[in-house]
Amino acid sequence: MTMLSRILGLVRDIVIARYFGAGAGADAFFVAFKIPNFLRRLFAEGAFSQAFVPVLSEYRTNKGIKDVRALINSVAGVLGMVLLVVTLLAVVGSPVLTTIFAPGFINEAEKFSLASEMLRLTFPYLLLISLTAFAGSILNSYGRFAVPAFTPVLLNLSLIASAIWLSPLFEHPVIAMAWGVLIAGMLQLFFQFPFLLKLGLMPRPRLDYRHEGVVRIMRLMLPALFGVSISQINLLLDTVLASFLQTGSVSWLYYSDRLSELPLGVFGVAIATVILPSLSRKHTTESADAFSKTLDWALRVVLLIGFPAAIALLLLAEPLLATLFYHGELTEHDVSMSTLSLRAYASGLMAFMLIKVLAPGYFSRQDTKTPVKIGVVAMVVNMVFNLILIWPLAHTGLALATSLSAWLNAYLLYRGLQKERVYWLQEGWARFISQLLFSLIVMSLVVAAILNFLPSWLLMSVIERVAYLALVVVSGGASYFVALYLSGIRLRAFLVRH
Numbered sequence: 001m002t003m004l005s006r007i008l009g010l011v012r013d014i015v016i017a018r019y020f021g022a023g024a025g026a027d028a029f030f031v032a033f034k035i036p037n038f039l040r041r042l043f044a045e046g047a048f049s050q051a052f053v054p055v056l057s058e059y060r061t062n063k064g065i066k067d068v069r070a071l072i073n074s075v076a077g078v079l080g081m082v083l084l085v086v087t088l089l090a091v092v093g094s095p096v097l098t099t100i101f102a103p104g105f106i107n108e109a110e111k112f113s114l115a116s117e118m119l120r121l122t123f124p125y126l127l128l129i130s131l132t133a134f135a136g137s138i139l140n141s142y143g144r145f146a147v148p149a150f151t152p153v154l155l156n157l158s159l160i161a162s163a164i165w166l167s168p169l170f171e172h173p174v175i176a177m178a179w180g181v182l183i184a185g186m187l188q189l190f191f192q193f194p195f196l197l198k199l200g201l202m203p204r205p206r207l208d209y210r211h212e213g214v215v216r217i218m219r220l221m222l223p224a225l226f227g228v229s230i231s232q233i234n235l236l237l238d239t240v241l242a243s244f245l246q247t248g249s250v251s252w253l254y255y256s257d258r259l260s261e262l263p264l265g266v267f268g269v270a271i272a273t274v275i276l277p278s279l280s281r282k283h284t285t286e287s288a289d290a291f292s293k294t295l296d297w298a299l300r301v302v303l304l305i306g307f308p309a310a311i312a313l314l315l316l317a318e319p320l321l322a323t324l325f326y327h328g329e330l331t332e333h334d335v336s337m338s339t340l341s342l343r344a345y346a347s348g349l350m351a352f353m354l355i356k357v358l359a360p361g362y363f364s365r366q367d368t369k370t371p372v373k374i375g376v377v378a379m380v381v382n383m384v385f386n387l388i389l390i391w392p393l394a395h396t397g398l399a400l401a402t403s404l405s406a407w408l409n410a411y412l413l414y415r416g417l418q419k420e421r422v423y424w425l426q427e428g429w430a431r432f433i434s435q436l437l438f439s440l441i442v443m444s445l446v447v448a449a450i451l452n453f454l455p456s457w458l459l460m461s462v463i464e465r466v467a468y469l470a471l472v473v474v475s476g477g478a479s480y481f482v483a484l485y486l487s488g489i490r491l492r493a494f495l496v497r498h
Contacts, residue, residue, distance in 0.1 A: 006261075010159075012156040015163045016159070017255065018327045019328060020174055022248040023248070024172065025114060025173070027247060029110075031115045036125045040126055048134070051218075053280060054280040055220070065200075073204045075213070076131075078208070086126070091124065101240055103243060103245075104242075111247075122181045132192060134203075139199070158180045159181070162180030168182065200206050238253055241386055245390075246394075252334065256338045256399065259324075263310075264352050267305045267493070268306070271301060279361065281482070291422060293426060305352055305434060309351050311440060314347070315444065318335065319451075320342075321335050344375075361417045375409065385404050435484065436484075443483065447475070
């Protein structure tokens with residue numbers, strides 16, 4: 001389901017590129033969408049879910065259904081009220097938010113006005129999607145992973161429909177995308193209700209700020225705001241700085257980030273979503289060895305998928321961007337600029353995926369302070385790299401700075417888990433790494449050999465680009481999995497219950 005949603009997300013971005021390209025309107029929409037989307041990842045999928053799921057798992061293990069329902073009702077009431085107040089303030093003060101998050105737009109009146117107007121429509125998405133994430137956390141805790149994973153499909157379908165059919169109705173067609181975001185938020189929330197009813201856990205909101213579980217969740221959330229979502233903060237800082245660069249920079253970063261997000265979302269986020277409730281249960285039942293083995297399994301799976309994905313993005317940056325986005329309003333220059341930032345993001349893809357898997361090792365134990373300290377260090381380092389690299393490399397420097405800080409973040413999270421002796425390497429890592437390296441080398445040689453015989457991707461027709469890209473992807477993927485098999489790795493060995 002996660003893969004389906006990410007593939008449709010890619011289709012969505014292809015449609016956006018075709019209809020709006022990388023001009024002022026696209027830049028304005030990406031800023032208006034990124035602000036609530038950033039806060040959604042920070043509060044809902046980030047800090048909130050990482051604080052809520054362990055507490056809910058503990059209630060489910062140690063208390064009765066009546067206490068579980070009381071917790072859910074109290075959290076729903078408090079979360080809903082806080083989000084409602086924040087949303088109302090943001091809608092009223094949208095020009096202020098635009099000034100804060102895209103200060104480079106101030107001197108471009110039309111772009112600034114468009115971003116502010118669209119932000120009034122997109123910001124309520126934070127309220128709707130945060131409640132959706134709350135409902136999804138309940139379903140995930142009870143092993144119903146498919147429904148929350150499918151929900152983002154509705155956002156992608158709404159935006160695709162808005163671009164194709166709604167945009168011609170507006171004086172500024174890109175405003176249709178903001179309406180698409182708002183409509184999607186309502187669809188995603190209402191879609192979860194029948195499944196909560198089936199579990200008998202449909203929330204009945206209560207404003208009980210003093211509920212013991214609510215107090216604990218709020219205490220865990222505050223530091224987690226930085227700990228789990230530091231990469232999102234870094235990406236938003238990139239947008240702030242990119243607003244000062246030439247028109248198109250925000251869009252170039254968006255298109256390249258979206259491609260790097262595809263493997264991250266399909267595998268990194270999916271694995272992290274699955275292991276958090278599992279790790280929380282193992283910590284509650286004091287099964288230290290099982291806890292470490294689950295983390296070890298997740299790390300191996302991430303390496304098995306993340307490394308070939310990162311190398312593929314590095315080698316195929318231009319072919320992918322040209323094939324997917326070089327239509328309609330997007331220009332050859334846009335593809336070239338996006339290629340540079342995609343390669344920079346690809347260099348940090350493995351780190352982004354490791355962060356997604358390592359962070360639950362802390363949050364499942366209700367330790368939110370350690371990731372905060374690590375996150376703050378990574379954020380400061382990211383800003384330093386931003387300021388150093390933006391001058392010689394422009395938007396590419398911002399992407400590279402994000403990747404470098406992500407590697408530092410991942411390393412510090414890993415070292416912390418080992419120092420606290422909650423994770424230790426299981427047997428067979430040396431053999432696994434050598435098998436992985438052999439397979440990656442084989443894949444890289446096959447892909448590079450095919451690319452060497454192909455003409456410029458920007459000179460090909462659409463059909464040629466699709467055909468040649470399919471050839472390269474299938475050949476590279478096949479060579480990688482054959483090499484894994486020949487080296488002795490059997491994928492079925494990773495299909496274990498956790």
